[in-house]
Amino acid sequence: MHRNLAELARLCDGDIEGPGAIGVKGYSVDSRSVNSGDLFIPLVAERDGHDFVKDAFKAGAVAHLQSNGISHGPSIRVEDTLKALQVLAQRTTEILPTTVVGVTGSVGKTTTKDMLRSCLEVQYQTWASQSSFNNEIGVPLTILRAPEITEFLVLEMGARGEGQISRLCEIASPLIGVVTQVGLAHSEFFGGLEGIIRAKSELIESLPSEGLAVLNGDDENVRNMQARTSANVLLFGSSGGDVVAEEVFLGEDLCPRFVIRSEWGSSEVALATPGLHNVNNALAAATVSLYCNVPLVQVVASLEMVQISPLRMEISETKAGVLLINDAYNANPLSMSAALETLASSSRTNLIAVLGLMAELGPEAEQSHCEIGNKAEQMNISVISVGVPEYGGKLVENLTEAVSLIQEMMPFDNDTAILLKGSRIAGLERIANELFSEQ
Secondary structure (H helix, E strand, O other), rough: OOEHHHHHHHOOEEEEOOOOOOOEEEEEHHHHOOOEEEEEEEEEEEEHHHHHHHEEEOOOOEEEOOOOOOOOOOOOEOOHHHHHHHHHHHHHHHHOEEEEEEEEEEOHHHHHHHHHHHHOOOOOEEOOOOOOOOOOHHHHHHHOOOOOOOOOEEEOOOOOOOOHHHHHHHHHHEEEEEEOOOOOOOOHHHHHHHHHHHHHHHHHHHOOOOOEEEEEEOHHHHHHHHHHHHOEEEEEEEOOOOOEEEEEEEEOOOOEEEEEOOOEEEEEOOOOOOOHHHHHHHHHHHHHHOOOOOHHHHHHHHHHHOOOOOOOOOOEEEEOOOOOOOOOOOOOHHHHHHHHOOOOOOOOOOOEEEEEEOOOOOOHHHHHHHHHHHHHHHHHOOEEEOHHHHHEEEOOHHHHHHHHHHHHHOOOOOOOOEEEEOHHHHHHHHHHHHOOOOO
């Protein structure tokens, strides 16, 4: 949303230093990704963003926020740059004539957001979170970058503690809330599953009575959230609800096929996204879209061609015929289990899972890693464990050793499938880049 410096200063209760008529075209918190016309917002964390204001101007910024130091050009002085960013976003949602959809859950947030964007944009001007912009910085940036003509704003909402989604809802004011699934993820910050349930419920509790809660009917912890809201409720799932998947099976490409049934009609769907677990993500997106009057035929067409964010169930095949499942963006017990099930569902018989750490599980970490290792063993999946002995299998200490071990096991053929799965800090996608980029 384009504004001038004077308007922005008024919105965030700041003091201008410089010409108020300067136009701002965009917003950035990283001097390395500044575009011409941006307002640079230096955040104070492990490093002080004020140290990079000069770099931001060289990259094309036209002004900056500041909470300390001197101005290096046109600026708005505020007490706290992060709070100013959030206030700017909050007051923008009050101005934009848009319907805000919040998406949360322990798994499936980004994929559901991508699917929902694809379904809505065939009929509405739609803006959605980039990649996983789902925290106290990413959500405000997404709002501020939304064009003035935006009709639907789809926001992924994550949390590493109770109260954080409530704050995001104060900023964004969602009318529609989607909860995908709840399980152990970042549990060291929540004190266990009950804390996670309370945190994810904050989205549903924030909805107005005229709003809509879209809940996973297959997950008891999510289904029970309907008691926490005065909004309308729609359930999705394979076990029953308002929007249901029936006759589900997995194709040779590992992509699900199913029949969607709802009060808006029924249709066969050939999902473009691999993994049976993505059926419910598709149902969540379909439920919101159908409720918002997108015709079923357009919803189905969108789900059959949607492109999801990188490193999430990316399927490729080497020249030798090896099937590679690159799901290395993140991992927790729910998503790890789903990835193993997808690997086991392939028609290949030589199955290898390269598994990295599932981070931020707190006291549950050791047991959770052991359970995943046991599940892989029961599925006859050979495990290469990168620095996590609890998985069992063949233990290596780092990615270099993992690559060397895989190379020793080669050559593979078209009877082999390899899964890469771990939390973001594990960086397992680099194995794919090194092993298969030149094949």
